[in-house]
Amino acid sequence: MACFFRRRIAEKLGRTLQQSEDVFIPALTAIPVLKKQQSADFRLAVGPLRSCGILPSTGDIQLQTEHLAAQLKQDGVVEDVSAASGMIHFKVNRTLLAEKILEPFKDGDGDNFGLDSELLNCFPRGTTLVEYSSPNIAKKFHAGHLRSTIIGNFIANLKESLGNKVIRMNYLGDWGMQFGLLGAGFGQFGCAEKLKQNPLQHLFEVYVRVNKEAEHNEDVDRAARDFFRQLEQHESEAVSLWRRFREITVNEYRRVYERLGVGFDVYCGESFHQRGAHEVVQQLQSRGLLKTSEKGTGVVDLSPQGDMSSVSTLLRSDGTSLYITRDIAAAIDRKEKYHFDEMIYVTDKSQEKHFHQLFQILLTMGHSWVKRCRHVPFGLVRGMKTRTGEVVFLEDVLDEARARMLHNMSQTNTTKEMEHPADTAEKVGMSALLVQDFKGPLLSDYKFDWDRMLQAQGDTGVFLQYTHARLCSLIRRSEGVEGATFDPSLLPEQTGVFILQHLLRYDEILCHSAQDLQPRHLVNFSLKLCHLVASAHRELPVKGSPQNVAQARLRLFAAARSVLAHAMRILGISPVDRM
Structure with missing residues (x-):
């Protein structure tokens, strides 16, 4: 695999330049397969070697590159060394390339392929807490929460695959003035029968109606504030109604998460941190950090000059807590309870200021561990509407993706052979949603496009699933072929070499993903692998080839299927065997 070749090339460089081989391992990168042109396998940029003093920083860089390349002799591993544009290129022995890359798949496993790479050793293993999804109680799961849910799930999967203990947390919006509005609204517009029949839809309707009323009716606004004050003071009637709303909502959400293939270790919420929020306020007051503004609110001065030009509000004028107050308490509680080594928050980019203030306040309070907390922001999805063009709830999107996919699948003969076509359509529709979302940088907004998303050709989640199912079919139809002795020299064709070269890059892709927590690296790697x-499927037939040739080709395709499935699972996609 890649680490074997990287180590051998690094040894060669270390001997020549009288340096430790470990210096060169992260500097050696696998060369991407571009436009199906034959190329070397690894490259080393000479510029950084000059910058860090390994090579003289003066003189013509190209002459220096050619001189170094000439000193690096060929051997049984590296069969060619060349210089071009300040880069040294290394081409490894083709038979050895096939042998080492495909060796982990000899028993049909290979699940750890790329994960034992030296490139991943720089990432500390420990406990990672990921907070994601975090919808609001008593509201239907809006499609806007889809991004937080699937991005957080990807990050949790990635961290887990790299050897971290991961705590997946859903921090529910189950407190605040919205419950004042809902409590007051339910008293006026609520119906017990409708709550039984369609609980979240009814609560949503009540919330919309009371919001409209509050805009022009001060009595409603006053009633909402009174209800929230009753909640904060733990008055039994208000708390009982709140508990009922919360239980209804969590049960509904669990069903949606199951469809998404997403699970959580902890369901927590703002309500858990009311007492902690009061303790935070007391701590800030005792240290003289909580000031009273002209409006009577409690604020923390975050301005560098200490002139109150930048403040964060932690208390309303009536003494009730705010979202950030409870977030501070939540962070402190999590550190004490879970002893995390890092904590990652996944929310949309509109909350960047909130997290900047949150981390700043925690640091001011003396919690240095906040330096290991991170906010992963993302952009908005535009145009995510159902056929009727209405506001979209996530279940509507999932239903429509499944229905459209089932329709597309019904046009093919293989669908008739499936035991559970609707289940397959659900998984393929979900993968289409994920890939469309994950292809670009997370911070970018993107336009949702049903038709492009569900195409079987092109760079889509459907194409990933189709390729995986096709490889599974090839493996099923080739039973017995694996019995022959594997001979790596029987894979000389360039289309097969391209797959091997691409698999060389998998550990680097995992490394890039771990650095910036962006799913696009894995998506683009997987799509390229599928192409x-x-x-190769067209040019390297298994059926009808001599047994030893068929066996070598099948090992290549089985390796591609295994790595593709592994990448898909990290992304949160459930690979299908038939479609």
């Missing part, structure tokens, strides 16, 4: 597999 290379499609070409």
